[in-house]
Amino acid sequence: MTTALHCVFLNGTVGVGKTSTADALADLLTIRGVPNAVIDLDWLRFAWPAPTGDPFNRRLELANLSAVIPNFRAAGTRLLVLAGVIEGTLQREEYEQVLDQLLVVRLEAGPATVQHRLRRRHDPLDPSLDWHLDRAIELQAILSSADVDDAVLHTDGRDPRSVAAAVLGVLKQQWPTSHIQMAAGDEITQ
Incomplete structure (x- = not known):
């Protein structure tokens, strides 16, 4: 019998802290x-040019994700942390077809926080900075109205480690009977 691969998807607009939180969450999981x-x-979707009708290369991303899942499973991975964007129900269903157990946690921050993070991340002369600033506002509105998340965590004024600790709390709450060992004597199983 194959053990289910649990997947936590950190969803959110650009600059909200998905990748930083994913890295911090990996550290906390490793410690446990x-x-x-x-x-x-x-x-997994970084390729140019994107096909007509798929400007963000989602089909490529899903195909690549499908291809690597068996490798992570074979390596003994119990919890896969994904950082990305799910803009609607159809996209969530596409991920659910590829993944065993999916928990979507949206990270959210106010516009000032997101703008500050994006300006720190990009050179002021980088022409993509304006696109990212505009996309952050647009995407935040899309994600708020899509309502595809199992939980929403706010990242304003929080470092990635404290957000990651909050994600662990969501895991314990959402998967109270999971096979994932969170700490000695503290197990969540499904």
């Missing part, structure tokens, strides 16, 4: 002895 892996989904 939970076999884990992290995928920033941007890298």
